[in-house]
Amino acid sequence: MKTVRLIILLLCFACFGYGYAQELNMVVQVNAAQVQTSERRIFETLQSAIFEFINGRRWTTFNFSPIERIEGTLTLVIQQHDLQSNQISGTLSVQVRRPVWNSTYNSVLLNFIDRDITFQYAEGDPLLFADGTIHGNLTAILAFYANIAIGLSFSSFGRDAGMPFFDRAMDIAMRCQDLPAAEAMGWRSSSRNTANRFWLAENFTNGNLREIHDVHFLYHRRGMDQMYEDQRAARQAIFQSLEALQRVNRVRPNLLFRQIFFDAKSDEIVNIFRVAPLDERNRLVALMRELDPSNLNKYQSILG
Secondary structure, three states: OHHHHHHHHHHHHHHOOOOOEOOEEEEEEEEOOOOOOOOOHHHHHHHHHHHHHHHHOOOOOOOEOHHHOEEEEEEEEEEEEEOOOOEEEEEEEEEEEEEOOOOOOEEEEEEEEEEEEEEEOOOOOOOOOEOOEOOOHHHHHHHHHHHHHHHHHHHOOOOOOOHHHHHHHHHHHHHOOOOOHHHHHHHOOOOOOOOOHHHHHHHHHOHHHOOHHHHHHHHHHHHHHHOOOOHHHHHHHHHHHHHHHHHHHHHOOOOHHHHHHHHHHHHHHHHHHOOOOHHHHHHHHHHHHHHOHHHHHHHHHHHO
16 A cells, blocks of 8 residues: 555656656744733744745655645634733634636635643744654644645645655654643543544545545536636536545535535535536535535526
């Protein structure tokens, strides 16, 4: 299986050039407007440190050219900052985007809000991380989402191509189980928040949910990337993707993956099928009654 995954990864990136850039190109924002303090420089330093950690680090053995780097945004909203303990807490919004072949359009792969961000940081602290070692909660969180971003991007180009990176994300989650209670909250399966890091990684690495990886591959490689050449065939691939998600969701109802998929895709799907024949629009709405009922009115709008 590992050999098969390696071959898939190599095939997946045969279309990439051999440059020397790092893999990620994330816009990083640290918003501390909610914090009442005159010590603002620490937040500027933190923003720069996160930017360098996430974008300047090599996360894979592959070589990317600058234009091939994975695009996205990380927005850390700081809600509390204790000057005595250097503890910071807040939320982290993570968005990952993927280019669509032969277009200037970027399709969103992930649009996720992590509400359990707690870590210690003093101005000038180095951000350290090594595989197999947890130096601190901040770098563990950043490394986790770096691997999720790369895994999603790879999986959208090749079936199972993202698995090594999802496995790394799960390894980080498991190693963080013994952090202090406040920091461990976002890593634990028993957390009050089931839309957390543990369950995000678990969905991608659970062997009973393997068809999840078909969802992104069919949607993007067979669907979005073919839209320029044959819109009808591309829409059929998107239907196949949604039906694969339907099967997975029936194995485990209320799947976190289903929620985050439609958080990223609902508007895009509506725009794609707005110009589809009536039979396809009816088919889509019937699927969404089960898959994304909270946005059903949005899908029904394409029938008028």
